Amino acid sequence: MSESSDLPLPSARSAPTVPYASYLRVYEPLAAFAEPERTHWADYARRGATPTAQDELRRSLSDLVRVPLVGVPSHESADAFTAVVDGVLLVCPWRTRLRGWLALQELVEWFPRSVLDAALPPGARRRAAEDYERWRERNPDARPWIRTGVWQVPLRWFVLVADEEREHVPGERLRYRTPMVQARRRLARALRTLRDAEGYGVLADGLVEVGSWLEEFHPRSMVELDYAGLLHALPADRLAADRSAGDLAAGIAALRAGDVQGATEVYEELAERWRAVRERLFAN
Numbered sequence: 560m561s562e563s564s565d566l567p568l569p570s571a572r573s574a575p576t577v578p579y580a581s582y583l584r585v586y587e588p589l590a591a592f593a594e595p596e597r598t599h600w601a602d603y604a605r606r607g608a609t610p611t612a613q614d615e616l617r618r619s620l621s622d623l624v625r626v627p628l629v630g631v632p633s634h635e636s637a638d639a640f641t642a643v644v645d646g647v648l649l650v651c652p653w654r655t656r657l658r659g660w661l662a663l664q665e666l667v668e669w670f671p672r673s674v675l676d677a678a679l680p681p682g683a684r685r686r687a688a689e690d691y692e693r694w695r696e697r698n699p700d701a702r703p704w705i706r707t708g709v710w711q712v713p714l715r716w717f718v719l720v721a722d723e724e725r726e727h728v729p730g731e732r733l734r735y736r737t738p739m740v741q742a743r744r745r746l747a748r749a750l751r752t753l754r755d756a757e758g759y760g761v762l763a764d765g766l767v768e769v770g771s772w773l774e775e776f777h778p779r780s781m782v783e784l785d786y787a788g789l790l791h792a793l794p795a796d797r798l799a800a801d802r803s804a805g806d807l808a809a810g811i812a813a814l815r816a817g818d819v820q821g822a823t824e825v826y827e828e829l830a831e832r833w834r835a836v837r838e839r840l841f842a843n
Contacts, residue, residue, distance in 0.1 A: 579710050579791065579792040580787060581707070581712045581716075581784070581785060582705055582706065582785045582787050583705070583719075583782070584704060584705050584785065585705075585782055585783075586640065586704075586781040587649060587704070592650070600652075603641070604648050612785070615636075631660050631663060631691075632655050634656065635655070635657070636655040636656065638652075639653055649780065649781050654701075654703050654704060654705070657703055660687065660694075662707070702775050710837045711833050712833065713765065714803075714829065714830065717804040717806075717807040717808075718766060718807060718808075719745055719769070719782055719784065721745070722808065724736060725802075725804065727798070729795060730795070732785070732786070733786040734783060734785040734786065735784040735804060738782075739773065739780040739782055740778060740779075743770070743773055746773070750763060756822075786798070803829060806825055806828075810826045810829065
């Protein structure tokens with residue numbers, strides 16, 4: 560499922576051919592999965608499978624390059640990202656097919672009909688929608704473990720993490736990892752502050768939606784915010800200097816302390832910084 564920006568979207572004219580995207584992932588302990596999926600993931604981890612985000616992308620694209628065009632992978636992925644934290648195996652299933660269906664719904668909202676028809680014929684979209692409706696009837700409680708931000712990190716995601724959790728290895732990764740209980744606590748506290756202030760309704764509404772999603776997962780899960788493809792879109796010095804999570808936390812702290820002007824300056828600078836990144840989507 561892709562994420563809309565916390566800022567107004569510019570008019571859609573084209574889509575990137577390279578996935579310059581960030582991801583918000585939830586890794587759940589094995590105990591959160593019912594059988595036979597629990598055994599599947601235990602065996603999967605035992606085999607030492609360690610796919611990367613690029614592996615996921617390549618496999619997803621290979622599923623899509625079919626004739627006739629399907630728009631959404633024809634089968635669900637049996638792969639996942641895994642992590643071991645304090646001796647506990649955590650699993651983040653890809654659920655590529657579900658995310659494809661959800662992303663297709665959002666494309667219909669974002670792009671003009673002429674662009675959609677050129678990229679994916681109406682018949683293919685109709686078949687994908689019908690397949691999703693049938694699948695949803697059998698799986699009413701299904702939800703993705705991964706959310707996507709195209710050409711951005713949605714500002715609301717930064718509320719979930721702290722600057723001290725930032726992991727930056729130049730050229731390899733920039734990510735944050737935090738326990739689910741911490742992510743929920745930070746979100747709840749920020750939401751209380753934003754609801755009492757004027758001018759932050761969009762950010763507050765986004766936090767409500769993210770909070771509802773997080774509530775679906777095991778309390779001993781881990782939340783990961785990964786810059787992923789943005790590492791290849793932004794200059795190295797820009798990434799090294801980026802402290803967006805700390806900046807947003809400082810702005811919310813200023814707002815909580817009654818410093819409205821200080822909070823406004825921090826938020827506007829942060830919003831403009833990420834707007835400039837997002838607008839590269841529409842550059843020639």
